[in-house]
Amino acid sequence: MxxxxxxxxxxxxxxxxxxxxxxxxxxxxxxxxxxxxxxxxxxxxxxxxxxxxxxxxxxxxxxxxxxxxxxxxxxxxxxxxxxxxxxxxxxxxxxxxxxGTADPRTGADRPAASGTALKVVERLAPYPASLQNARYDLLAVNRPFAQLFGDPAGLPPADRNCLWLLTTSERWKRDFLDRDEMLRDLIAKYRAGMAEHVAEPAWKEQLGRLLRASDEFRELWQRHEVAPMSPHVKRYMHPRVGLVRLEHRNMWLAPQTPAHRVVAYLPADEESEERLERLAELPDEQPAG
Missing domain, CATH: 1.10.260.40 (lambda repressor-like DNA-binding domains)
Structure with missing residues (x-):
C-alpha cells in the first residue's frame, strides 16, 4: 500500500x-x-x-x-x-x-456535547461512564461515575480533567491503587495525542498548567514516552464499598478531530459488579477533587 x-x-x-x-x-x-x-x-x-x-x-x-x-x-x-x-x-x-492550521479562537475546539452522547453516557448505568474529549476533559459523567470517583460538577471547569485529577487530587492519588502506573500511562497517551494538536492554544494552555502544578508531571513529561489507546484493568478502593476492579473501554463518537469519546468502566469480576450495585443504593458522592 x-x-x-x-x-x-x-x-x-x-x-x-x-x-x-x-x-x-x-x-x-x-x-x-x-x-x-x-x-x-x-x-x-x-x-x-x-x-x-x-x-x-x-x-x-x-x-x-x-x-x-x-x-x-x-x-x-x-x-x-x-x-x-x-x-x-x-x-x-x-x-x-x-x-492544516489550529483555530486560535477560544473554545473553538470544545463543541457542546450532543444530546445523543449524553444519553449514551446515562444509559450505561449501573456502570460508571464519562464523556471525554481528546485532552481527557470530563465533559459529562453519569451518576455511577460520580458516586465512585467523585462528582466533577463540583469542581472549577479547568479542573474537570482526568490528567489534572490524577496529578493533583488527593482522593484520586489515594483511592486509585495503581495510580503511579496510570499517571505514567495517561501522560504517554496524552503526548501521543498531542502530536496532532501541538500548536493549538487549548492544548498548550492545559500542558503549561500541568507542568506548573506538578513536579511529578514535569518529570514524566520529560521522558517523551508515548503509548496507544488500549483497555486495561484499574483497581479502585472506594471508602464505602471496598475494592472495585474495572476495565475501561473507549467508544469514539466521531472519526474527525475534535472528537468525543465515551469511556465506560466495566466490572472485571463478579465482586466488583456486586459492589457497584451496592454503591448505586448509597447517597450521592462528594466532588472528585
Whole structure:
C-alpha cells in the first residue's frame, strides 16, 4: 500500500480549501453582509474582491487562496475569512482542518456535547461512564461515575480533567491503587495525542498548567514516552464499598478531530459488579477533587 507524498497531500488540501471557499462565497448574498447588490452583478453570491474587503485581506492573496496557489494560510486570515463568509462552527472547523492550521479562537475546539452522547453516557448505568474529549476533559459523567470517583460538577471547569485529577487530587492519588502506573500511562497517551494538536492554544494552555502544578508531571513529561489507546484493568478502593476492579473501554463518537469519546468502566469480576450495585443504593458522592 502506497501513501501520498507530503507535497501531493498539501496540493490536495489547497485544492479542497479553494473549492470550499468558492462554494461558501457563492452562497452569501451582498445583502447578508451589508453590501449593495447593484444592477450589473453576474457572479452568484459575493465577488472575490468583496470577500477580501470584508476580511481585510489583500485581493491578490485571497485570489491565490481560491486558486490553490497559497502555500500556507495563516490562522488570522482564516479567522477573518470565516467571519466574512458567515461560517457556522462546523464550516469553520472544516476550513481550519483543510488549511492544516489550529483555530486560535477560544473554545473553538470544545463543541457542546450532543444530546445523543449524553444519553449514551446515562444509559450505561449501573456502570460508571464519562464523556471525554481528546485532552481527557470530563465533559459529562453519569451518576455511577460520580458516586465512585467523585462528582466533577463540583469542581472549577479547568479542573474537570482526568490528567489534572490524577496529578493533583488527593482522593484520586489515594483511592486509585495503581495510580503511579496510570499517571505514567495517561501522560504517554496524552503526548501521543498531542502530536496532532501541538500548536493549538487549548492544548498548550492545559500542558503549561500541568507542568506548573506538578513536579511529578514535569518529570514524566520529560521522558517523551508515548503509548496507544488500549483497555486495561484499574483497581479502585472506594471508602464505602471496598475494592472495585474495572476495565475501561473507549467508544469514539466521531472519526474527525475534535472528537468525543465515551469511556465506560466495566466490572472485571463478579465482586466488583456486586459492589457497584451496592454503591448505586448509597447517597450521592462528594466532588472528585
Amino acid at each position: 502506497t501513501t501520498a507524498a507530503p507535497e501531493q497531500t498539501q496540493h490536495v488540501r489547497r485544492r479542497e480549501l479553494a473549492a470550499f471557499l468558492r462554494s461558501r462565497r457563492e452562497r452569501i448574498t451582498p445583502e447578508q453582509v451589508g453590501l449593495p447588490r447593484g444592477t450589473r452583478r453576474r457572479t452568484p453570491g459575493l465577488r472575490r474582491e468583496e470577500v477580501a474587503q470584508l476580511s481585510a485581506v489583500g485581493i491578490t492573496w485571497y485570489t491565490w487562496i481560491e486558486q490553490a496557489r497559497a502555500a500556507h494560510v495563516s490562522a488570522q486570515v482564516l479567522d477573518a475569512v470565516a467571519r466574512a463568509l458567515l461560517m457556522d462552527p462546523a464550516e469553520r472547523a472544516h476550513l481550519f482542518a483543510l488549511a
